[in-house]
Amino acid sequence: MDWIEEEGKSIDEAIERALSRLRARREEVVVEVLEENRPLLGFFGSANVRIRVGRTPTTSAVQRAVEILEALLQRMGVNGTAQGQEENGTVSLKILSSDGGLLIGRHGETIDALQYLVNRIVNRRAVGGERTRVVIDTAEYRERRIERLQSLARKAAQEVKSSGKAVTLAPMSSWDRRVIHLSLKNDRFVETFSTGDGDHRQVMIALLRRREEAAPELPNP
Amino acid sequence: MKELILYIARALVDNPEEVSVMEVEGEKTTVIELRVAQEDLGKVIGRQGRTARAMRTILNAAATKLRKRAVLEILE
Numbered sequence: 206m207d208w209i210e211e212e213g214k215s216i217d218e219a220i221e222r223a224l225s226r227l228r229a230r231r232e233e234v235v236v237e238v239l240e241e242n243r244p245l246l247g248f249f250g251s252a253n254v255r256i257r258v259g260r261t262p263t264t265s266a267v268q269r270a271v272e273i274l275e276a277l278l279q280r281m282g283v284n285g286t287a288q289g290q291e292e293n294g295t296v297s298l299k300i301l302s303s304d305g306g307l308l309i310g311r312h313g314e315t316i317d318a319l320q321y322l323v324n325r326i327v328n329r330r331a332v333g334g335e336r337t338r339v340v341i342d343t344a345e346y347r348e349r350r351i352e353r354l355q356s357l358a359r360k361a362a363q364e365v366k367s368s369g370k371a372v373t374l375a376p377m378s379s380w381d382r383r384v385i386h387l388s389l390k391n392d393r394f395v396e397t398f399s400t401g402d403g404d405h406r407q408v409m410i411a412l413l414r415r416r417e418e419a420a421p422e423l424p425n426p
Numbered sequence: 427m428k429e430l431i432l433y434i435a436r437a438l439v440d441n442p443e444e445v446s447v448m449e450v451e452g453e454k455t456t457v458i459e460l461r462v463a464q465e466d467l468g469k470v471i472g473r474q475g476r477t478a479r480a481m482r483t484i485l486n487a488a489a490t491k492l493r494k495r496a497v498l499e500i501l502e
Contacts, residue, residue, distance in 0.1 A: 230442075273437070280430035281488040307487055318483035325477065326437045403474045 208259040210239070216254050223258035234258050266327065266337040270296045273326050274341065277319060283308060285343075298323070300343035309346050316341060317378060340380075354384040361410050362395045371411035376401065382408050427488050427496050431458050434481055439466035455495045458485065462500075470500060 209226060213219030220236055227234065240255040267289040274287045278300065285302030302308060309316050320341040328336045342348065361372045374385065385408045386397050396413045399406050428449040436442040444463040449456060462470055471478045482498050489496035 276433055277430070277484070280433050281484060282491045283487075304491070307490060310483065310487060314483050315487045318480035321476065321480045322434060322484065325472075326434075329438065 208257045210255060210257045212253065212255050214253065216241070216256065219254050219256045220258065223256065227258065227260060229260055234260050265291070267291045267296050270298055270323055270327050270337070270339050273323050274298055274300070274319065277322070278302070295338045295340060296327075298339060298341045300341065302343060305344040305346075308343050313346060313350065316343060316346060317380070320380075350381075351384055354381055355388045358385045358388045358410075362389055362392055365395050365410050365412055369412055371409055373400070374408045374410070376405045376407050379406070382406065385410075427456065427458055427485060427492070427494075430488055431460055431481060431485065431498065434484075435460055435462060435470050438469045438477065439463065440469070441466055455497060456489070458496055458498045460498060460500050464502075467500070467502065 209223060211219045211223040211226070213222055216236075216238060220231070223236075224231060224234065235258070237257050238254060239257055240253075242253045271287045271289045275285075278285045278287070283302055283304045285300050285304060285308070287298050287300050289296055289298045291297075300308060307315070308319070310318075320339060323341060324337075324339045327339055340347065357374070361374060365372050377385075382399055386399075389395055389397050389410065394413055395410050397408055397410050400409050401407050428447050432445060432447045435445045435447070439445060439462050441463040444461075444466070446461045448459040448461075450459060460470065469477070470481070472480075478498070478500060485496050485498050
Protein backbone atom coordinates (compact mmCIF):
# COMPACT_ATOMS: atom_id res chain seq x y z
CA MET A 206 0.00 0.00 0.00
CA ASP A 207 1.23 3.50 -0.79
CA TRP A 208 1.14 5.91 2.10
CA ILE A 209 1.13 9.65 2.19
CA GLU A 210 1.84 11.77 5.25
CA GLU A 211 -0.17 14.77 6.26
CA GLU A 212 -0.29 17.17 9.18
CA GLY A 213 -2.97 19.23 10.78
CA LYS A 214 -4.17 20.87 13.94
CA SER A 215 -6.50 17.98 14.55
CA ILE A 216 -6.76 14.45 13.27
CA ASP A 217 -9.90 15.34 11.34
CA GLU A 218 -8.21 18.23 9.63
CA ALA A 219 -5.22 16.10 8.68
CA ILE A 220 -7.50 13.37 7.31
CA GLU A 221 -9.45 15.95 5.35
CA ARG A 222 -6.27 17.18 3.70
CA ALA A 223 -5.04 13.69 2.93
CA LEU A 224 -8.37 12.74 1.36
CA SER A 225 -8.37 15.70 -0.94
CA ARG A 226 -4.79 14.94 -1.97
CA LEU A 227 -5.67 11.33 -2.71
CA ARG A 228 -9.05 12.24 -4.15
CA ALA A 229 -10.42 9.45 -1.99
CA ARG A 230 -13.34 9.00 0.37
CA ARG A 231 -12.97 8.25 4.05
CA GLU A 232 -14.12 4.65 3.64
CA GLU A 233 -11.46 4.01 1.02
CA VAL A 234 -8.46 4.69 3.22
CA VAL A 235 -6.78 3.56 6.40
CA VAL A 236 -5.40 6.15 8.76
CA GLU A 237 -2.55 5.79 11.23
CA VAL A 238 -1.63 8.50 13.71
CA LEU A 239 2.14 9.01 13.74
CA GLU A 240 2.45 11.89 16.17
CA GLU A 241 0.01 13.72 18.30
CA ASN A 242 1.21 16.71 20.31
CA ARG A 243 -1.38 17.93 22.70
CA PRO A 244 -1.05 21.55 23.72
CA LEU A 245 0.68 21.84 27.09
CA LEU A 246 -1.79 22.48 29.89
CA GLY A 247 -4.47 22.88 27.29
CA PHE A 248 -3.43 26.29 26.07
CA PHE A 249 0.31 26.58 25.50
CA GLY A 250 1.03 26.04 21.81
CA SER A 251 -1.31 24.49 19.38
CA ALA A 252 -2.10 20.87 18.89
CA ASN A 253 -0.36 19.23 16.00
CA VAL A 254 -0.85 15.79 14.59
CA ARG A 255 0.94 13.88 11.91
CA ILE A 256 -0.79 10.97 10.26
CA ARG A 257 -0.19 8.64 7.41
CA VAL A 258 -2.96 7.62 5.11
CA GLY A 259 -3.10 4.81 2.60
CA ARG A 260 -5.70 3.78 0.12
CA THR A 261 -7.00 0.30 0.88
CA PRO A 262 -6.29 -2.16 -1.89
CA THR A 263 -9.10 -1.81 -4.36
CA THR A 264 -11.36 -4.72 -4.96
CA SER A 265 -11.26 -6.21 -8.43
CA ALA A 266 -13.00 -4.41 -11.26
CA VAL A 267 -15.41 -7.33 -11.68
CA GLN A 268 -16.35 -7.25 -8.01
CA ARG A 269 -16.91 -3.50 -8.08
CA ALA A 270 -18.96 -3.66 -11.27
CA VAL A 271 -21.13 -6.50 -9.88
CA GLU A 272 -21.73 -4.57 -6.65
CA ILE A 273 -22.71 -1.38 -8.49
CA LEU A 274 -25.03 -3.20 -10.88
CA GLU A 275 -26.74 -5.14 -8.09
CA ALA A 276 -27.17 -1.96 -6.06
CA LEU A 277 -28.87 -0.36 -9.06
CA LEU A 278 -31.13 -3.36 -9.71
CA GLN A 279 -32.19 -3.50 -6.08
CA ARG A 280 -33.06 0.21 -6.08
CA MET A 281 -34.95 -0.20 -9.34
CA GLY A 282 -37.14 -2.72 -7.58
CA VAL A 283 -35.98 -5.45 -9.91
CA ASN A 284 -35.30 -8.95 -8.68
CA GLY A 285 -32.04 -10.04 -10.11
CA THR A 286 -28.46 -10.96 -9.55
CA ALA A 287 -25.39 -10.22 -11.59
CA GLN A 288 -22.49 -12.44 -12.50
CA GLY A 289 -19.28 -11.17 -13.98
CA GLN A 290 -16.04 -12.15 -15.56
CA GLU A 291 -13.07 -10.24 -16.84
CA GLU A 292 -11.21 -10.79 -20.05
CA ASN A 293 -8.62 -8.50 -21.68
CA GLY A 294 -9.64 -5.52 -19.57
CA THR A 295 -13.33 -5.94 -20.38
CA VAL A 296 -15.73 -6.87 -17.62
CA SER A 297 -18.75 -8.81 -18.87
CA LEU A 298 -21.75 -8.81 -16.58
CA LYS A 299 -24.81 -10.96 -17.00
CA ILE A 300 -28.04 -10.15 -15.22
CA LEU A 301 -30.17 -13.09 -14.18
CA SER A 302 -33.65 -11.76 -13.70
CA SER A 303 -37.26 -12.52 -14.42
CA ASP A 304 -37.67 -8.87 -15.43
CA GLY A 305 -35.65 -9.32 -18.62
CA GLY A 306 -37.98 -7.34 -20.86
CA LEU A 307 -38.14 -4.39 -18.49
CA LEU A 308 -34.36 -4.40 -18.09
CA ILE A 309 -33.76 -4.40 -21.82
CA GLY A 310 -36.28 -1.70 -22.63
CA ARG A 311 -37.32 -0.32 -25.97
CA HIS A 312 -34.53 -0.90 -28.49
CA GLY A 313 -32.31 -1.87 -25.58
CA GLU A 314 -32.35 1.63 -24.11
CA THR A 315 -32.63 0.51 -20.49
CA ILE A 316 -29.81 -2.00 -20.62
CA ASP A 317 -27.70 0.55 -22.52
CA ALA A 318 -28.40 3.16 -19.82
CA LEU A 319 -27.43 0.68 -17.10
CA GLN A 320 -24.26 -0.19 -18.97
CA TYR A 321 -23.39 3.47 -19.47
CA LEU A 322 -23.91 4.35 -15.80
CA VAL A 323 -22.02 1.34 -14.46
CA ASN A 324 -19.13 2.28 -16.76
CA ARG A 325 -19.20 5.85 -15.50
CA ILE A 326 -19.27 4.79 -11.86
CA VAL A 327 -16.60 2.09 -12.18
CA ASN A 328 -14.30 4.49 -14.01
CA ARG A 329 -15.08 7.52 -11.89
CA ARG A 330 -11.55 8.03 -10.75
CA ALA A 331 -9.82 6.34 -13.64
CA VAL A 332 -7.11 8.45 -15.20
CA GLY A 333 -5.74 8.07 -18.68
CA GLY A 334 -5.62 4.55 -19.97
CA GLU A 335 -6.76 2.78 -16.84
CA ARG A 336 -10.38 2.54 -17.89
CA THR A 337 -12.29 -0.69 -17.52
CA ARG A 338 -14.86 -1.43 -20.18
CA VAL A 339 -18.03 -2.94 -18.76
CA VAL A 340 -20.50 -4.78 -20.98
CA ILE A 341 -23.86 -5.74 -19.52
CA ASP A 342 -26.14 -8.36 -20.96
CA THR A 343 -29.31 -10.10 -19.96
CA ALA A 344 -31.24 -12.91 -21.58
CA GLU A 345 -28.67 -13.04 -24.42
CA TYR A 346 -29.99 -9.66 -25.63
CA ARG A 347 -26.57 -8.30 -26.51
CA GLU A 348 -25.41 -11.51 -28.15
CA ARG A 349 -28.43 -11.36 -30.42
CA ARG A 350 -27.78 -7.68 -31.08
CA ILE A 351 -24.17 -8.44 -32.02
CA GLU A 352 -25.41 -11.02 -34.50
CA ARG A 353 -27.91 -8.54 -35.94
CA LEU A 354 -25.25 -5.84 -36.27
CA GLN A 355 -22.81 -8.26 -37.88
CA SER A 356 -25.35 -9.27 -40.44
CA LEU A 357 -26.22 -5.62 -41.07
CA ALA A 358 -22.51 -4.92 -41.58
CA ARG A 359 -22.13 -7.83 -43.99
CA LYS A 360 -25.14 -6.79 -46.06
CA ALA A 361 -23.99 -3.17 -46.23
CA ALA A 362 -20.48 -4.25 -47.22
CA GLN A 363 -21.97 -6.42 -49.96
CA GLU A 364 -23.92 -3.44 -51.27
CA VAL A 365 -20.80 -1.28 -51.25
CA LYS A 366 -18.91 -3.91 -53.22
CA SER A 367 -21.58 -4.35 -55.86
CA SER A 368 -22.46 -0.68 -56.30
CA GLY A 369 -19.06 0.81 -55.63
CA LYS A 370 -20.76 3.52 -53.58
CA ALA A 371 -20.22 4.20 -49.92
CA VAL A 372 -23.02 3.29 -47.54
CA THR A 373 -23.79 5.21 -44.36
CA LEU A 374 -25.60 3.34 -41.61
CA ALA A 375 -28.15 4.87 -39.25
CA PRO A 376 -26.75 6.73 -36.22
CA MET A 377 -25.85 4.34 -33.45
CA SER A 378 -24.09 4.17 -30.13
CA SER A 379 -20.34 3.81 -29.82
CA TRP A 380 -20.81 0.25 -28.66
CA ASP A 381 -22.83 -0.64 -31.78
CA ARG A 382 -20.42 1.19 -34.05
CA ARG A 383 -17.56 -0.72 -32.55
CA VAL A 384 -19.26 -4.01 -33.40
CA ILE A 385 -19.65 -2.85 -37.01
CA HIS A 386 -16.02 -1.71 -37.29
CA LEU A 387 -14.76 -4.95 -35.80
CA SER A 388 -16.90 -7.16 -37.96
CA LEU A 389 -15.57 -5.58 -41.16
CA LYS A 390 -12.01 -5.15 -39.96
CA ASN A 391 -10.79 -8.15 -41.91
CA ASP A 392 -12.71 -7.41 -45.08
CA ARG A 393 -10.04 -6.57 -47.65
CA PHE A 394 -12.39 -4.69 -49.95
CA VAL A 395 -14.03 -2.15 -47.68
CA GLU A 396 -13.03 0.25 -44.96
CA THR A 397 -15.19 1.71 -42.22
CA PHE A 398 -15.10 4.97 -40.35
CA SER A 399 -17.39 7.03 -38.15
CA THR A 400 -18.69 10.44 -39.14
CA GLY A 401 -20.88 13.01 -37.42
CA ASP A 402 -21.04 14.22 -33.87
CA GLY A 403 -22.42 13.02 -30.59
CA ASP A 404 -25.69 11.17 -30.91
CA HIS A 405 -25.55 11.40 -34.67
CA ARG A 406 -22.34 9.49 -35.23
CA GLN A 407 -22.75 7.05 -38.06
CA VAL A 408 -20.61 4.35 -39.55
CA MET A 409 -19.68 4.82 -43.15
CA ILE A 410 -18.60 1.84 -45.20
CA ALA A 411 -16.65 2.57 -48.38
CA LEU A 412 -14.79 0.65 -50.99
CA LEU A 413 -11.14 0.33 -50.15
CA ARG A 414 -9.43 1.71 -53.24
CA ARG A 415 -6.11 0.44 -54.51
CA ARG A 416 -3.72 -0.20 -51.72
CA GLU A 417 -1.48 2.82 -52.16
CA GLU A 418 -4.41 5.24 -52.07
CA ALA A 419 -6.17 3.61 -49.22
CA ALA A 420 -5.77 4.80 -45.72
CA PRO A 421 -3.25 2.36 -44.33
CA GLU A 422 -4.71 -0.19 -42.03
CA LEU A 423 -2.45 0.05 -39.06
CA PRO A 424 -2.42 -2.75 -36.60
CA ASN A 425 -0.89 -1.41 -33.44
CA PRO A 426 2.77 -2.27 -33.40
CA MET B 427 -37.14 5.68 -6.92
CA LYS B 428 -35.64 8.33 -4.68
CA GLU B 429 -33.08 5.86 -3.41
CA LEU B 430 -32.16 4.92 -6.96
CA ILE B 431 -31.38 8.48 -8.02
CA LEU B 432 -29.63 9.19 -4.73
CA TYR B 433 -27.38 6.18 -5.21
CA ILE B 434 -26.48 7.04 -8.80
CA ALA B 435 -25.87 10.73 -8.10
CA ARG B 436 -23.71 10.03 -5.04
CA ALA B 437 -21.67 7.54 -6.99
CA LEU B 438 -20.96 10.07 -9.75
CA VAL B 439 -20.16 13.30 -7.95
CA ASP B 440 -17.15 14.59 -6.05
CA ASN B 441 -19.27 15.91 -3.17
CA PRO B 442 -21.67 13.06 -2.27
CA GLU B 443 -22.64 14.74 0.99
CA GLU B 444 -24.15 17.59 -0.98
CA VAL B 445 -26.50 15.40 -2.98
CA SER B 446 -30.14 15.63 -2.02
CA VAL B 447 -33.19 14.09 -3.60
CA MET B 448 -36.83 14.97 -3.02
CA GLU B 449 -39.73 12.92 -4.18
CA VAL B 450 -42.79 15.03 -4.96
CA GLU B 451 -45.78 12.81 -5.51
CA GLY B 452 -48.39 14.05 -7.95
CA GLU B 453 -51.67 12.49 -8.95
CA LYS B 454 -50.26 10.63 -11.91
CA THR B 455 -46.63 11.59 -12.00
CA THR B 456 -43.96 11.60 -9.35
CA VAL B 457 -41.32 14.28 -9.69
CA ILE B 458 -37.87 13.39 -8.47
CA GLU B 459 -35.89 16.54 -7.72
CA LEU B 460 -32.13 16.14 -7.67
CA ARG B 461 -29.81 18.74 -6.22
CA VAL B 462 -26.02 18.52 -6.29
CA ALA B 463 -23.15 20.90 -5.60
CA GLN B 464 -22.76 23.51 -8.34
CA GLU B 465 -19.42 22.06 -9.41
CA ASP B 466 -20.94 18.58 -9.74
CA LEU B 467 -23.75 19.59 -12.10
CA GLY B 468 -21.76 18.53 -15.11
CA LYS B 469 -21.17 15.11 -13.57
CA VAL B 470 -24.89 14.30 -13.27
CA ILE B 471 -25.77 15.84 -16.63
CA GLY B 472 -22.88 14.47 -18.64
CA ARG B 473 -21.64 15.28 -22.08
CA GLN B 474 -24.63 16.28 -24.21
CA GLY B 475 -26.90 15.33 -21.32
CA ARG B 476 -26.05 11.67 -21.67
CA THR B 477 -25.81 10.90 -17.96
CA ALA B 478 -29.07 12.68 -17.20
CA ARG B 479 -30.72 10.77 -20.03
CA ALA B 480 -29.42 7.44 -18.71
CA MET B 481 -30.75 8.27 -15.22
CA ARG B 482 -34.15 9.14 -16.69
CA THR B 483 -34.27 5.90 -18.67
CA ILE B 484 -33.51 3.82 -15.59
CA LEU B 485 -35.95 5.85 -13.51
CA ASN B 486 -38.65 5.14 -16.09
CA ALA B 487 -38.00 1.41 -15.83
CA ALA B 488 -38.21 1.59 -12.04
CA ALA B 489 -41.44 3.58 -12.25
CA THR B 490 -42.95 1.15 -14.73
CA LYS B 491 -42.29 -1.63 -12.28
CA LEU B 492 -44.41 0.32 -9.76
CA ARG B 493 -47.01 1.14 -12.44
CA LYS B 494 -46.21 4.82 -12.07
CA ARG B 495 -44.75 7.64 -14.07
CA ALA B 496 -41.76 9.55 -12.85
CA VAL B 497 -39.77 12.48 -14.14
CA LEU B 498 -36.34 13.59 -13.03
CA GLU B 499 -35.66 17.27 -12.54
CA ILE B 500 -32.09 18.34 -11.99
CA LEU B 501 -32.24 21.61 -10.06
CA GLU B 502 -29.56 24.26 -10.14
